[in-house]
Amino acid sequence: MSDVSSASLRRPSMAKACWQLFLAESKLLIRRPMDVFNPLLFGFLVTLMFPLGLGPDPATLAKLAPGLVWIIALLSCLLATDQLFREDFDDGSLALWLLSPQPMYFLVMTRVFVHWLASGFIITLVSPILAIMLNIPMQAIPALFLSILIGSVSLIFIGAIGAALTVGLKNSSILLTLIILPLYVPVLIFGAAGVQAATMDMAAGSYLAILAAFMFLAVSLAPLAIYGGLKINLDAG
Amino acid sequence: MQFNSLQELWFMGGHGSYVWSAFAITATVVLGLVLQPILKRRKVFADIKQRKQFEAQQ
């Protein structure tokens, strides 16, 4: 081994780091498909519960469908973010990751974005099916799809804050829910209202615009809190 | 003085139960908020005193 101090170095650029992280994370998810399907199965299960509780009458279901589908998507996103950093924390790669010289802001953003692809995006693809099962008027489907597509990004990023703050704790899923659900309130309000407006053939554009505003706010600010939370848990670990 | 007898004050035109229950709950919560730190401080002081006596005997 030649002398350490004079060895020429390969300094990776941040873009390369993000790309490699993207590849590594997606490989991780592809090799463990069950992590992706669990939130979906949960979504279908909860969709089953509502008609059993509210009665099969299509009229009542159609009236409640926009709100119900949004609540189901919200709970599935919450469930998906519970185990987000858990595995890194347990096998020690969280320390390796956080102590790297790369600026963490974009790495954390890439990491959570990949997680969104595996959970939020897939829930968005499935939600029209859930909505049809709940007898939603057909003209609301596009608005529903778009609102959950945009809304789920902020749901996952806000959920990631909770996941980062509770990753080192033992029974953290209850605490995660307690921390994160209050922060989901604005997204749920405008998401459900948008789909509601679409069912009555009113334009849902303004609601989607507000949801997009929430999305950009979450994507830009959440990584700071996530990084802070991870550093705390690294110290506790 | 709006009410000319204690009995009327208690009854308060039919709304007495609501008003007094609200005030009772608030009083208990505030009392709890005031007493909890006092008891906690007293307990820690007692622990310290015990520890000092223990160290004194060493």
Add this chain to the structure above:
Amino acid sequence: MTTSSKALLTIQNLSCERGFRQLFQQLNFELFAGEVIRIAGPNGAGKSTLLNVLAGISSDFDGDILYQNQPIKDVSYEYRENLCYLGHAKAVKTPLTPRENLQWFCSMYPTRSDTSIDAVLEQVGLMYFKDQICAQLSAGQKQRVALARLIISAAKIWILDEPFTAIDQSGVQQFETLIAEFAQDGGAVLVTTHHALNITGNYRCLDLGDYL
């Protein structure tokens, strides 16, 4: 053995308490290039806490830590570039293969350009396991992936937290020779282990017991 005049790492009256327990206090020592320091001490004396503090994981301490005479807070980027921390858990992602693990590592940390991932994997004896997912490897082989990471990294300082747990004798032997070589080439190593290291050269033991 090159001993640069300036110490790589200088620790000045470092003290640390966790909860109500005072771990170590007024700890002063210097780590020079080419030196291996073993941190010893009774269990619970704060060995891991000391390494956490030095690696920059924990910021709850009093005292100063200087990297080349500058506080690590001011030179944090440069300090992180020249530091490789190996915790209790070996930070090996089990669903990925050794090659992918190293690619992931090389994308974040500066690495030596005179060796390649394959060369390093062969050097640690993972010739035939380059593309097998780590879940199927034995604990010893996973340990070697962490070893390969240390070799390829261009860090000047290694901080190893009990690297020899759950490894067979030959693995320990290989690790010790690697540490000795790294020190000879001008690197500095801080390591905590339960048994003494048989390493020649500039190796001393620092007992936290007498700083309690």
Add this chain to the structure above:
Amino acid sequence: MKSLVQFFFKLGSPNWFYKVSSYLVPVFALLSIGLMSWGLVAGLLYAPMDFKQGNSYRIIYIHVPSSFIALSCYYMMALLAAVYLIWRTKMAAIVLRSCAVIGAAMTFIALVTGAIWGKPTWGTWWVWDARVTSMLVLFFIYMGIFALSKAYEREELGSKAAAILALVGTVNIPIIYWSVDWWFALHQGATLKLTEKSAMDSAMLFPLLVMIAATYCLYVLLILLHSRAEIIRSEQRKQWVKDLVK
């Protein structure tokens, strides 16, 4: 100006804070008891009956002050969270944790008194009014911060996590309040207005102002009491605390 900065800087050391607060506690205790009794007597006994709601409106004298405190306590907590994360002053963490407790209790009072007040006025115990709903969300945010600060074995980690969540909450609270108001206007229209006070004549309004002042004094008193207890508990190993015990 120099001494002001000096004052705040010294406030950061628990020892000095404890000394200063030992003078302030009796002052605020007297203030809050005096103002509180004055406000209650004026509000309960002398304020005239409301022609629409009868005597049940008197609950306003605790409902409105506690909702004021609930919100202002949150923003004080956010300020302390920022100070703690930037300068790591130990006192900021201690006061932050006591703020979480007091804020949660005040929000609880506001919710309970609001519900009790709703019964005679609207016939239902719980009305999904905009103010009450956002107060409920605020209550859960307080509980989240309190639970998170208790979840870690090491206190300073718990305080850091609670501080981060408090800052995240600060960004969200205005959005939550705005979106709940908007949601309320969309669904209910303006029929059900629990909070829109009818123009109160001065005999009713005056006790309310006194009660708000009294509750702020009580709030400061509670923060001092909780912080002092927390200082003694976390610094019990230090010599200056041991000297306090004969």
